[in-house]
Amino acid sequence: MLRILATIFAALLGLAFGSFLNVCLSRWPEGESVVKPGSHCRKCGRTLVWWENIPVLSWLALRGRCRTCKSAIHWRYPLVESVVGILFAVSAWPLIVSIDDLDLTFLGPSVIVPAVFNWILCWLLVALAALDAENLWLPDFLTIPGIAAGLVFSVLLDWVRFHFDTARRPFHVLLSRVVAALIAAALIFLIRWVYWLFRRKEGIGLGDAKLMALLAAWLGLPGALLSFFFGVILGALVAVPLVMTQRTAQAKLPLGTFLCIGGIVSALWGQQIIAAYLTWAGF
Numbered sequence: 001m002l003r004i005l006a007t008i009f010a011a012l013l014g015l016a017f018g019s020f021l022n023v024c025l026s027r028w029p030e031g032e033s034v035v036k037p038g039s040h041c042r043k044c045g046r047t048l049v050w051w052e053n054i055p056v057l058s059w060l061a062l063r064g065r066c067r068t069c070k071s072a073i074h075w076r077y078p079l080v081e082s083v084v085g086i087l088f089a090v091s092a093w094p095l096i097v098s099i100d101d102l103d104l105t106f107l108g109p110s111v112i113v114p115a116v117f118n119w120i121l122c123w124l125l126v127a128l129a130a131l132d133a134e135n136l137w138l139p140d141f142l143t144i145p146g147i148a149a150g151l152v153f154s155v156l157l158d159w160v161r162f163h164f165d166t167a168r169r170p171f172h173v174l175l176s177r178v179v180a181a182l183i184a185a186a187l188i189f190l191i192r193w194v195y196w197l198f199r200r201k202e203g204i205g206l207g208d209a210k211l212m213a214l215l216a217a218w219l220g221l222p223g224a225l226l227s228f229f230f231g232v233i234l235g236a237l238v239a240v241p242l243v244m245t246q247r248t249a250q251a252k253l254p255l256g257t258f259l260c261i262g263g264i265v266s267a268l269w270g271q272q273i274i275a276a277y278l279t280w281a282g283f
Contacts, residue, residue: 007089010115014088015055017123018081024127025080029135044069055081076130084126091118091268113160117153121218121267124149125260128211132256138207143214150217151177177217184216184224185209208255215263222274223266230262231255 024034026042039048046068052058059078066073092115124146131137154177155170188209195203216224235258266273 007093010092011085011089014085014119015081017088017119018084018126019053019055021084021123021127021130022077022080025076025130025134028131028139029137041066041069041071043071055085076134080126080130084123087122087126087264087268088119091115091122113153113157117157117218118267120149120153122264124214125263125267129254129257129260132207132254132260136205136252136254138205138211138256140207140210143207143210146214147181147210147217150214151181154217154220177220180216180221180224181213183221184212184228187225187228188212204255208259211256211259215259215266219263219266219270223263223270226270226273227259227262227266230265231259234258234261 020034023039027034037047039053040046041048043066046066052062052067056078059073062073064073064075065071095111095115124142128138128142131139131142151174155173158173159170188204192202192204192209195201212224212228215227219227235253235255238258239253
């Protein structure tokens, strides 16, 4: 029973953070405050009542339209809320299944820190994925603090996983993640430079380099490279049909969105994927 309640709590928490993220996604590109004014219709400006702010359910009840002006409410709102809610529950599940239904002492650092680690990273990646998909924008005010947060949480998580062993040296963990972030960013710079040599124009934005550094800070270099692999595959699956149908040959695809999706996969299942690959390769 406790496992079920913990899963529901994680999902509801994710829905709430997804709802707040929608506010950010609508206001950040316009340079607006995410605090004031309160939630309102982007078309007619009417302030929403409490029941119009319930994640997913309000959108369904209103049939995707403003109650006053009948303008469409973008499908991104329920999608982001649902995705964040699901990711919060899925990322917490490996921790939840390890607890005893009769043991309430599980709410310690060894459970809370990994859960918060996953939740912050997933929220951040969903935010960046949506911003890049809608605006081709990976803002520095998310990527740079995100890199710093990843470094801090990586040291804290390592400390917790080894049961607060004071003999461990956090500096080594920090240094390894800093080096990983630099290498991951250098990979994007290398691709950017090679593309410029052949095409004499920029092919990848600097925001993607900072995003790769962020992924490496949180997931380490193997996790970041796995994210890059999945991101490139997803990008190709989208780009190839567009080119083949001649819909566009010059369209700018949001590489950051694909990298973020790859990052989420790597964060949730990266260790299992890498272990399976190493076993298959005979290492």
